[in-house]
Structures are given as C-alpha cells and as structure tokens.
Amino acid sequence: MAEPELVDVVVVGLGVGGEEVAGRLAEAGLTVVGIERDLVGGECPYWGCIPSKMMIRAANALAEAHRVNELAGSAQVRPDWAPVAKRIREEATDTWDDRVAVERFTGKGGRFVRGSGRLDGPNQVRVGDQVFEARYGIVLGTGTRPSIPPIDGLADTPYWTNHQAIEVEELPASLLVLGGGAIGLELAQVFARFGVQVTVIEAADQVLAIEEPEASEVAARALRADGVRIETGVRAGRVSHDGTTFTVHADGTEFTGEQLLVVTGRRAHLEELGLDTVGVDAAQRYLPVNERMHVTEGIWAVGDLAGEGAFTHIAMYQAAIVVADVLDHMRHANGGPDASGTASVVGGAAGAASAVGGAMSAGGPTAAPGSVPRADYRALPRVTFTDPEVGAVGLTERQARERGINVQIGYADLTASARGWIHKAGNAGFIKLIADADQGVLVGATSVGPAGGEVLSALVVAVHAAVPVSHLRHMIYAYPTFHRAIEDALRSLK
C-alpha cells in the first residue's frame, strides 16, 4: 500500500471548472495536484462549445451568402466541410492533444497527474498506485458524459455522440438526431447547411423543451427552412443498423439515416468517484452542494457535476466561489480570522489570496468585500447558438406561474422593430419579458434573433440586479439596434 503524499489541494477532473480552480489555487501558492484522465480543458474546448461554435460560424457564413440573393444581387456557394474539419483539428484542438493545456497548468505551479482519480477515505484521493492526502481540500470537477437512453438495440449500433460529430472529417449524406435540445438543434442546423439531410426526433412536444414555446417555434421554423425535418412527440422504441443505414422505429414510423447522433442529455457518473468512502450517497443524479459549492467536510464540487446547469459560464462562476472558499477554509485551518474580516493568509498563499479576492469582486460572484461569495442562479443565462440565436435568462413564463408569481408578460416581435425590418433576410425573433408585478422587476426573459445571445446581456443585468421595471422603461436604447426591441416589450407588459 502506497504511503499517502501530503499536498494542499487535490483537484479531480481538469475540465473547465477543475482546471480553473486548480490553476488559481496553484497561482495562489498552494501545492495543488490536478488529476485528469483524458484531456486537460475537458469537453468545452475539444468536443463542446469551441469546436461546435466554429462549425456554427462556418454554417452561418453559408446562410448569409444565400441571403445575398434577397438583398444584394446573387451569390452561389459550394459548401465544403474540409476547412471546417481542418480548423477544428488544427486551431481548436491541436488534433485532440492537450500539451498546451497541461503546460498552462504546470506553468502556474500545479502538479499534473494523468489518470482516473477516486476518493479513498476522508482527505484522500487515489490515482493508480498513488495516494494523495489533501491538507485543505479536495475539489471534484469530473463533469458529465452523454446519457444514452436504454432504447432497444441502440447500444449495439455504431451511433455518434457529440465526440464523433465534432471529430467528423467527411459528412454523411443523411443524419438522424435523437434529441431536440440545444446541442441537437445546433448540430442539426450546421450539418443541414452543409447539405446533409437531417431529421431531428424529439420525445417532448417541442424542441428546446426547457425554453419558452415561442422560442421553440421560431427555432423549429428556422431549421425547417434549412431543410431539417423535425419530429416532436415521437418516442424512439427501437434502433437498428444494417451495416450502412440506421433505422429508428418510433410509434409505428421508421426513420432512416446514414448516421445517428444521440444527444439526449448528459449524466454525471458519481458511482466512479468513491463517494461511499466519505459517507456521501452516490446514487443521485448530480452531486448536491451548498451555495459555497461544498459537498461535505473538505470536499467541493464544480461544474456540470453539481447539476446547476451544464454551461461553461456556470463552471467558471462556481470555480471562483470554490477558490475563495478553499482559501477561506485554509485561513481557518491555520487559525486565521474568518472571511468576513480582513483576512490575510498564512504560508505561501499570503499575497495571492487577496489577489483572488480582488479578482472575485471584479469578475466573479458578488459578495461583500473580503467575504466568500454565495452561488446565486436567479440570473442564469443560456444561449442556443442556432440561427436565430435563442437566449434566455431566469424563469420562463411557466416556471414563474408555477412559483405563484404575479406574472406580467411583455412581448415584441423583432421583425416589426426598426432594425428587424432593416435586416430583412434572417430577421426572425422576439423579446419576451417575464415580470413580477408585485416586486416591479423582471424575473426572466427570452431574446431570440440574429444577435439573440448578445441582446440577452442587457436582460441578464436587469434580472441579476433586480433593476426596477420603471427604470428600464426610462432608459435610452440606441436606435436602430436589435436590443431596442426590449423597450417595445417593456411597453407591452401586462
């Protein structure tokens, strides 16, 4: 049995959240061991946000070229996937090599270990034959993996997850997409714009099921205009593959395609983490945390694993909280004052800890000066990068009504706004506002349009800071911007 090696902090999983925590604590002077079994950086840079947005950028360029015919003469485009695949391989992922990311972490003073980490009793993590004992804490940032539904026959077929879809060098002629959520729609539209015949099969009654029904309708209409077949309310019962073609059998109908992409959600694999050795129930969907991302004595979680939203911006937001709380915990452990005072840190982390505090107030979660911030998800933004983009923050109308809020709705059609009318081709969209009439503030909003995700930022500020609706009504909105439709929607609140 290996002797445990004593270090300050062990971080298991160096995806977006884990890498941020490990790097910042290492920069703060702590001895940090970061353990990653696959690629440092995680899903986002290699198989998620970044390569998928490169694909979307290319697909949108094609769509804009088609719009020339309506606005500026004529244009003929010949889609070619080769430059997209090359850009993902060479610019985004270094052919799925994380050398640069590992050096980024070790350059901050962290110690990198490649392998699968697992809790091994209080304060201990095992990776292969090595055991590390954490003086101040263990941070779990192991993320999620695609959740594959137990559909008869599916497991025996060579289906794609997001990994194969992102790595693809040559496009199939046709593609079945199982799952009409954000990832499914983004990839469906990209592939359709490159000439693939795409069918989206969604069990719920609408695509983007968690968003406003109006957003779902606009997105579905846009994808259909790109040639995507969308089948909602359809539950796949069986999947087969005959060597060249996939068949999805659903409610008496058969859908066929050369390839099948399964994007039906993601799952945290808590059973792999040795949680039983620290008295935490692993039979849960996600790892429950408190508002400081604390799981149990000496253990924090960050990112998708915590189940508060599967977004890179959530992982980064939570990472800032974990860093501050681990440093606060260290101050306590060393007999220092608590975080509400003007704490200085003992040991090598002294100056850097206050630097972290400064960074927190500049860009991280809000908190009184010197204190550890608490996670607050009221103004959680989310963007589906279809064309048009679907941005949303806070509660949907249905969620607000279910909470018993005295709801007022404001709505403005983007095509009827000055900028929407000027924009013409590709101008579909709207602003929908959900106000709490008793409090006089917005509790949610949706912004769909050519720049829906960017327009959303103003609405995120409004929800986050609970800006009174009366103030929002008396702001000046630049003419003729897309975000001016917010003013129209405010005027219609009732």
Ligand SMILES: Cc1cc2nc3c(=O)[nH]c(=O)nc-3n(C[C@H](O)[C@H](O)[C@H](O)COP(=O)(O)OP(=O)(O)OC[C@H]3O[C@@H](n4cnc5c(N)ncnc54)[C@H](O)[C@@H]3O)c2cc1C
């Ligand atoms: C196609 C796609 C598009 C997306 N687009 C966006 C987007 O536009 N915007 C956005 O905000 N989010 C997007 N996301 C979501 C985003 O990628 C995730 O929210 C983010 O990566 C979560 O970071 P994380 O650190 O929690 O986990 P991950 O990035 O999943 O990293 C977890 C890491 O832990 C490692 N690991 C797991 N178990 C162990 C173990 N036992 N020991 C050692 N290492 C382990 C894994 O190998 C992995 O590298 C997208 C996701 C996908 C799939």
